[in-house]
Each structure stands twice: as C-alpha cells, then as structure tokens.
Amino acid sequence: MDDLPFDLAAQQLVELLELVSSFSDETAAQHSAVERAAQVLEAEVAAVVVDGRVVYSVGFPAGAPPHEQLVEVALGRGTTLDVPRLGRCAAAAADLDGPAHGHLVLARLDGHFSPAEWNLLRGMARILDLSLRMLRTMDSLRQRQRLMEHLYRIQRSISRRMPLPEVLDTVVHGIRELLGDELVGLWLPDQHEPGTLLLVASAGPDTERVWRIPVAEAGAAGRAVLADELAVVSGYDHAGPALRALTHDRLAWTMAAPVRENAKVVGSLVTGSSSARRGFTDIDREILLAFAENVSLALTDAKTVSDMNEAYHDSLTGLASRPLFLDRLQGGVAAAPPDDCRMALLFIDLDRFKAVNDTLGHAAGDALLVAAAKRIQGCLRADDVAARFGGDEFAVMLHGVNAVEAGLVAGRIIQAVERPYPIGGDVVTVGASIGVAMCESARHDADELLRRADAAMYRAKRNGRGRFESYEPGMELRPGRREVDADLRQAIDDFVQRAVNGS
Numbered sequence: 001m002d003d004l005p006f007d008l009a010a011q012q013l014v015e016l017l018e019l020v021s022s023f024s025d026e027t028a029a030q031h032s033a034v035e036r037a038a039q040v041l042e043a044e045v046a047a048v049v050v051d052g053r054v055v056y057s058v059g060f061p062a063g064a065p066p067h068e069q070l071v072e073v074a075l076g077r078g079t080t081l082d083v084p085r086l087g088r089c090a091a092a093a094a095d096l097d098g099p100a101h102g103h104l105v106l107a108r109l110d111g112h113f114s115p116a117e118w119n120l121l122r123g124m125a126r127i128l129d130l131s132l133r134m135l136r137t138m139d140s141l142r143q144r145q146r147l148m149e150h151l152y153r154i155q156r157s158i159s160r161r162m163p164l165p166e167v168l169d170t171v172v173h174g175i176r177e178l179l180g181d182e183l184v185g186l187w188l189p190d191q192h193e194p195g196t197l198l199l200v201a202s203a204g205p206d207t208e209r210v211w212r213i214p215v216a217e218a219g220a221a222g223r224a225v226l227a228d229e230l231a232v233v234s235g236y237d238h239a240g241p242a243l244r245a246l247t248h249d250r251l252a253w254t255m256a257a258p259v260r261e262n263a264k265v266v267g268s269l270v271t272g273s274s275s276a277r278r279g280f281t282d283i284d285r286e287i288l289l290a291f292a293e294n295v296s297l298a299l300t301d302a303k304t305v306s307d308m309n310e311a312y313h314d315s316l317t318g319l320a321s322r323p324l325f326l327d328r329l330q331g332g333v334a335a336a337p338p339d340d341c342r343m344a345l346l347f348i349d350l351d352r353f354k355a356v357n358d359t360l361g362h363a364a365g366d367a368l369l370v371a372a373a374k375r376i377q378g379c380l381r382a383d384d385v386a387a388r389f390g391g392d393e394f395a396v397m398l399h400g401v402n403a404v405e406a407g408l409v410a411g412r413i414i415q416a417v418e419r420p421y422p423i424g425g426d427v428v429t430v431g432a433s434i435g436v437a438m439c440e441s442a443r444h445d446a447d448e449l450l451r452r453a454d455a456a457m458y459r460a461k462r463n464g465r466g467r468f469e470s471y472e473p474g475m476e477l478r479p480g481r482r483e484v485d486a487d488l489r490q491a492i493d494d495f496v497q498r499a500v501n502g503s
Helices: 006-021 026-040 067-074 115-159 164-179 220-227 241-246 282-312 322-335 353-360 362-378 403-418 446-462 481-501
Strands: 045-050 053-058 080-083 087-096 102-108 183-189 196-203 212-214 231-234 253-261 264-273 343-351 385-390 393-399 421-423 426-428 431-439 468-470
Touching: 006 026, 006 115, 026 045, 026 053, 026 102, 026 115, 045 067, 045 087, 053 067, 067 080, 067 087, 067 102, 080 102, 087 115, 102 115, 115 164, 115 282, 164 183, 164 196, 164 264, 164 282, 183 220, 196 220, 212 220, 212 241, 220 231, 220 253, 220 264, 253 282, 264 282, 322 343, 322 385, 322 393, 322 446, 343 362, 343 403, 343 446, 353 362, 353 426, 362 385, 362 393, 362 403, 362 421, 362 426, 393 403, 403 431, 403 468, 431 446, 446 468
Parallel strands: 431 468
Antiparallel strands: 045 053, 045 102, 080 087, 087 102, 183 196, 183 264, 196 212, 231 253, 253 264, 343 393, 343 431, 385 393, 421 426
16 A cells, blocks of 8 residues: 555545544444554554553454553654554654543554555544534533533422432432543531531442541541542551441542522532542533532521421420420410410410430430320311420410310310330330410410410319319419510510521
8 A cells, every 4th residue: 555546545544534523422433443444544443552551452362552652652752562462563643632641553464554545644643633523512512401400400400309318319310420430429428527528418329327437537528628629549448447437438539519498518429439540520510510509509508498397396306496385375365366366375384294205315205295296286276376395385376266175185185195105115105284274355365375275274284283274363374474474475576586587
C-alpha cells in the first residue's frame, strides 16, 4: 500500500466515518474503528492507548498486549513491537486529540508504514476522535435528561410530603442508576452519638445491620462533611475498619457531596466503585451535587414540617399539643351560641402511672402513655379533640353534648384505660380519674373550663380513683393549680404567635 491513491484513502475515511457513526455506544464505536483501521492498513495488531494505559487491543495472542512497548510507541519512543507468536513488527501511532491523551497504535509484519499510510492512519485517528467526542456529547445530553427526570420525581415527592425515607431511598437508587457505581449511601448525624455518622439510606451495601462510623473514619463521606465540599478519595484514605467492613474492603474510588439542613452541613451523599479505572467526570460530579442539593431540600422541608407538627402535636403520643388544644377550646367557646354552649371538657389523670414508670423505667412509661392515648382517642368522635397536657395528664373536648352524654364518654374512657397493657415482657394496669366540666354559656373561657375540669378530677382522685366526677360549684382547686393557671393564657398567646409567624 506504499502508493495508496488519494481517492482510495478518502473512500476508506468515509467508510470509517459511516461505520463509527452507526453506533450509539462509545465503547462499541471505538472497538469497531480500531478493527477497521487494522483491516485497511493490513496490520496484524492494533490498540488504543489512553493516559499510558491500553484501553483496547485486537490481534494479540491470548488477549495479552505488550503494554510497555505499546506505550513507548504511542509516545513516539519506539517504532517496533515484539508480538508473541509473530515476532518483531513495524509499528505506527497517531494522536487522538481531546481531553484524554490517547493514541491509535497499529503494527504489522511486512515492512514499515509509508507516508501515505501514515496520513491515512492520522485521518482515521482524527475521525475516531471526533466520533467519540460526538458520542460523549450525546451521552452527556442523555445523562442530563435522565438527571432532570430523576430530580423532577424527587422534587414532586417532596412537594407531596411523601415520607422522608421514601424520598431518600429514591435518591440513592437514582444515583446508582445514573452513575452505575456499586455502592451508594446517605450518611447523616447519629443523634445519640455526637461525631458519628449513621447510614440512613443505601443502594448496594449490606444494610442488614445499623452502620455507624465516626466522621473522622468515614473516608470521603467524612471529608465532605468536615470540609463542606465535594470530596474524591482513592481507596480507604481517612477510613476506619467499620467502612472497610461495610464495603467488604473493595472500594477503589469514592466521591462524596455534603448535604445540608437549613444551610448547615449535616451529612454527605456518597457513591463508590470497586474499579481501579473509575474516574469521576465533570458530569458525574454535577449529578452527585444535584442529588445532594435535593437531599438538602428534603431534609430542610422535613425539619420545617417536623417543627410545625411539634408545635401542633405532642411528640410522643401524636395527640394535639397543649397550646393547640387550648386554642381550639377557646375557639369552640367563642363560636358557641350565648345560651347553648353544648360543649364539655374532660380532664384525665392516669392512676398508678408513676409506679409503673418508676418500676419498669421511662421507656415502659412512654409505651404506656402511647397506648393509653390510642385508647382515649378510640372512644371519641371525629370532631372531638384529645390532647396530652404533659406527664400522665390528658384532656378531651367534646362537641354537641350534654352532661349525661359527657358522662357516658368519660365512663367509656375509664373502661378502655383500665384494660391490661402488655409492655415488653410485662403486663401492667393503670386506671383513670376524670373531671368533667360543662360549658354552660359563652361567658366561660378556656381557663375557667380547665380549672373546673381539674377541680372535678381532683375530687375523683380523692373519692377513690378510677371514676369521673362532674364539676359542682364549691369544688376546691387541686393544690398547685393556681400557679399553673397564669401560664395558660400565655400558652395560647405563644401558640397563636407561632402560627402567625409560620414557625
């Protein structure tokens, strides 16, 4: 092929361009182009060398190309290759322009390459490079489109107030799908162990157990948290034994992006690969940072919702909070007809709760409170309101009832609360003493009704417990209640102010 005609060379380049353009996958296009170049230039072997590594080769026996010799030829420091079973072959290399420093290398037995063949080789390398760039651009655009679709699904889940674990699970699986890495995880602070990260969502790692790792030993995850920036780590730099155990000691490269809650770094989103050849591209970094931003949005939104819910509801039982209950109670009184209030307030105190709490511990006491709250709620209608006032005290507001009907509800609550409770490995029983106060006219307010219901409850306690008493004029207040009364109005005012401020 020493005197290769120009028209034939041009035709070979056109055919190569058509061949490479027919592929949508970069790897397949590269392989086909290398094989076609070897065929056209009658080369026995061919390879692509990128950044000093042989990334693809064809024609070498047993698939074992002479790496060092190929790199020497690619760098212009050699003109021959010693190929097993073939002997010494003449070699030629042409640059692949682009961000990666690459070369197309060919070698053959029957003599050196002519100037015309060198030019054809350079032309083929140029076509291969341009085609690979085009495929990378198309792949990048497809990745960005898929990224936008994933982010849209996540943001829709956040706006629809989907449970936070579901949102986070969508995030980690989305990253794994887009980046193709084996291990993806979200680390957030362990509330019980300061300075420790807890794996709260993952795709890939063993999650049969709870994983906690000190920030300083969490590899890229810890570096992203401490430095508040994207971190890329090779192997197990800055990693402790727990991370090695979690990843079965096979991490080669890890990238982590910080996640925030209300602008404060609280954790990191991590993707890891066991491939030593894994290199995180700019689009990979962009994808991880975009997902991390959406995790931050989800965490901040969940914190805001949690704060609002905490202001409205008791964190243990889920019943209405004391401020919300007092606000509802005052609103109900104000909205009632002046001479026909038809509303009742029940004030409930659990009998023998302190003994259970002291004997079995606070965890058992909390479980008992949650169970009792469910039973109280189960005795009410949809428009009635139950609240936990603190400790072992509850309150219930009944709409549209008279004294007899209020007494029937109080009796049902007593019976429900008295049923045994299986707590852990024990069975415990408590009772309920209830005070009932009727709203007789709109002249009453929340403070007055609460004082009356509390006085009646105190009478029920003194008369034997496990019963209810209705308020009657002259009932004395429970000792210490006068000191509490001054706080009630302030509680209502504070609640209303928080609602106005949106906190």
